[in-house]
Amino acid sequence: MTTNTPTPEVLRYTAFSRSPDGGNPAGVVLDAGSMDDADMLAVAAGLGYSETAFLTPPPDGLGGRAYGIRYFSPRAEVPFCGHATVATAIALAERTGPGQLVLATRAGTVPVEVTEEEGGLRATLTSVEPYVEEADAADVAEALAALRWPAADLDPDLPPRIAFAGARHLVLAAATRARLADLDYDFGRLETLMHRLDLTTVQLVWRESATVHHVRNPFPVGGVVEDPATGAAAAAFGAYARELGLVPEDAVLTLRQGEDLGRPGELTVTLRAGDRRVRVGGAGARIG
CATH class of the missing domain: 3.10.310.10 (Diaminopimelate Epimerase; Chain A, domain 1)
Structure with missing residues (x-):
């Protein structure tokens, strides 16, 4: 980012718990298109959570409700992070509604389904080939x-x-x-x-x-x-x-x-x- 570009909002969500005091906290940046690697690492390090997820424009051909996504720990980028995926999907669903999402990760394409359940939202990711x-x-x-x-x-x-x-x-x-x-x-x-x-x-x-x-x-x-x-x-x-x-x-x-x-x-x-x-x-x- 240039010095004149505002820092995107960093959201904080927990995954695998309905309580903010449970599960695993993750940072979520829903618009990281203007950020470079150093920017993302600095945000992740400053936040201090095990991972922060950054949404970027999707590759061509993935269709609607598709996003690129990158994950950074306080020290380095990782190819895939499940809890930050769940946190990001729920953050998106709160803004655009539940349903199907597609995330393009460094490890491969990961579909995510967000559903409404009593007490809130639930996200289910489908892994790449294990x-x-x-x-x-x-x-x-x-x-x-x-x-x-x-x-x-x-x-x-x-x-x-x-x-x-x-x-x-x-x-x-x-x-x-x-x-x-x-x-x-x-x-x-x-x-x-x-x-x-x-x-x-x-x-x-x-x-x-x-x-x-x-x-x-x-x-x-x-x-x-x-x-x-x-x-x-x-x-x-x-x-x-x-x-x-x-x-x-x-x-x-x-x-x-x-x-x-x-x-x-x-x-x-x-x-x-x-x-x-x-x-x-x-x-x-x-x-x-």
Whole structure:
């Protein structure tokens, strides 16, 4: 932006909670067409949330209610962010009504449906094509060392994997809720490993039941100790659960996140037979 161009309004929304005090807060800039990379990074850093979303003109050919979107943490741009997508979709729907949106992200095209429900609006994104790959044993050992987790504290029925549904995440499953609750990790050591493996977060999981999981997401590469509710990681976990045969082809999973941070949120992960993409939905609310 030039010095004569006013700074676009920065909105604040939380995603995956109807309460502004729950879920994961995100910055939302609905008109970022005049901003360059440095402008976006400065806004994200100044706001301090794990991510801020910036809407830009869409690529040609996407049709109506389509937007370009970019996501910045306080440190860097990321290819995709689920909670900022939900926050942005709800912010748009408050102004133009619910319905179908199309967002062109660096990771690919992401459709989002916003619906009205009792108590507010709900947004459901559909991920890009996911994949799941083996995690190298030495990399898992380094992650555990950085987390200060003994290998014996892992759930043997949920093996470590790297999963992608717009961004890469290392999935590690704790054997107990107490292990998940005790998060005190080596920030720099985990950040170094994550940069080497091109990871956005580490998805820490505890399985309460076949369809309910509690999750936490260290995010040192974004300059944030922990992400309170992580839609991209939820989508990746849906792909992981399907790949490992933990759920049927048609399944709905509930992920509970943020409880250990005092910002409880709920993410709904939907899998459909015949469609490898993963749907992640949740409520949202404006902050302030």
